[in-house]
Amino acid sequence: MKRRDFLKSTAAGAGLLILPQSMLLGAGAPSNKLNVALIGTWGRGGAHFGAISSENVVALCDINEEHLAEPAKRWPNAKTYVDWRKCLDQKGIDAVVCSTTDFTHAFVANWALNRDMHVFCEKPLGNTVEESRVVRANYLKRRNRVATQLGTQRHANPNFNRTKELIEDGVIGKVTDTYAWGNRQIPKPGYLPAQGEPPKHLHYDLWIGPVPFHPYNPEYFAGGPGANCLKWNMYWDFGSGQIGDMGSHVMDLVWNAMGGGLPTTAEAKGDPFNPEVTPVMLESHFTMPANERRGPITVNWYQGGAMPRSPRPYVDLNKIGHGAMFKGSKGYLVCDFDSRLVIPFGDDADLSYYHRRDKMLPPLGSFQKEWINACKGDLKTSVDFDYGGTMTETMLLGLVAYRVGKKIDYDGAAGRVTNSDEAKALLSKKYRDGWTLNG
Ligand SMILES: NC(=O)c1ccc[n+]([C@@H]2O[C@H](COP(=O)([O-])OP(=O)(O)OC[C@H]3O[C@@H](n4cnc5c(N)ncnc54)[C@H](O)[C@@H]3O)[C@@H](O)[C@H]2O)c1
Helix, strand or coil, X not given: CXXXXXXXXXXXXXXXXXXXXXXHCCCCCCCCCCEEEEECCCHXXXXXXXXXXXXXXXXXXXXXXXXXXXXXXXXXXXXXXXCHHHHCCCCCCCEEEECCCHHHXXXXXXXXXXXXXXXXXXXXXXXXXXXXXHHHHHHHHHCCCXXXXXXXXXXXXXHHHHHHHHHHCCCCCCEEEEEEEECCCCCCCCCCCCCCCCCCCECHHHHXXXXXXXXXXXXXXXXXXXXXXXXXXXXXXXXCHHHHCHHHHHHHHHHHHHCCCCCCEEEEEECCCCCCEXXXXXXXXXXXXXXXXXXCEEEEEEEECECCCCCCCXXXXXXXXXXXXXXXXXXXXXXXXXXXXXXXXXXXXXXXXXXXXXXXXXXXXXXXXXXXXXXXXXXXXXXXXXXXXXXXXXXHHHHHXXXXXXXXXXXXXXXXXXXXXXXXXXXXXXXXXXXXXXX
């Protein structure tokens, strides 16, 4: 019996499992703990310490050696690395938590999947449409062997379930349009100029990794723990701005309530195009075909000052920093991460048609633990790389539409823009020599 199968059967409570003595004793004896690698060990990486501390943390990787010091003290038996490619070659790793920069997520996730490892990856899943698709497709091939989770931990807030129940149970009738927005604004003129030399403990060339080289500037590293991403995620080569950042969390409200999918069209507008920096103000609009849970809908994203129109002047949507709104045949539902507001509309919307379900959806509990349990059990998570992949792909397709400045037609099954060669070229990126997405 392979170690991975042992983990699954013990976690499933297989009390009747009879193991040969040789498997129960000795140095190589299996335990019901996962061998975990944490890649990106500071900042957001620290948010995963608690969840993985129930497991065997066997590898730690960070391009900043100072960021390795604290976790190395906590897990003295873990091997340490500055290059995630070497880390993933360590034998016996079952599961990987990736908390690195957005522009390395798809690389780490895809390489880990290629080695049949379970993966928890911080959002967004990639920095291009192609990256997101490659990782999703790789996961779909292996979904009977590995568990994945995209790091949108707000998903565990009870409001996600409450919103979904209200919509599924028809409180606003048939939903036709969905809106999500975020108000954060981090304007920047362009990539930072060269300034000084990277300190010895910082492996800057590895930080740049697959993307075109940009000179070192300490400002890229000047943010507090868990907020340093705001120092680099607005630059095209490093991130996707607020759509990939807070957009991942807010769009998750829409994906959860409506079931995801891929759009057939995308169009977007915003700040004038800057080849170095993603737009602060942006709105993107998608046509989503029907899925098994609903009819066709539109998905609409607004950021950095752009906002959807309020259904009634007495509802000031601007007071909700990050929120979502659903328009149905009988009214509107407005929500943030923790609360919701139903606005029945029209003479029909007397709510006599709405019945609160007897059994509410169960609480999700810890989002990170859901993944750890899934690795050892049925492999099912709430935001796997299929769900999270279509969400990331849609968001990033909006940026492609923004860049070409016209409505694009999209074949989601093939991952092809069918009416613009310019847009086609923007679905993927060329990487620095020596780096491959598929290693
Ligand atoms: N889920 C959430 O609520 C949430 C919150 C904050 C950040 N994030 C996400 O987490 C990720 C990290 O954000 P952050 O603010 O902690 O950023 P950060 O710049 O502080 O990076 C996190 C850690 O990863 C290390 N690192 C960077 N590139 C690496 C590489 N190639 N290999 C190994 N280590 C590397 C850094 O040195 C740092 O220790 C981002 O993708 C961000 O979107 C998610």
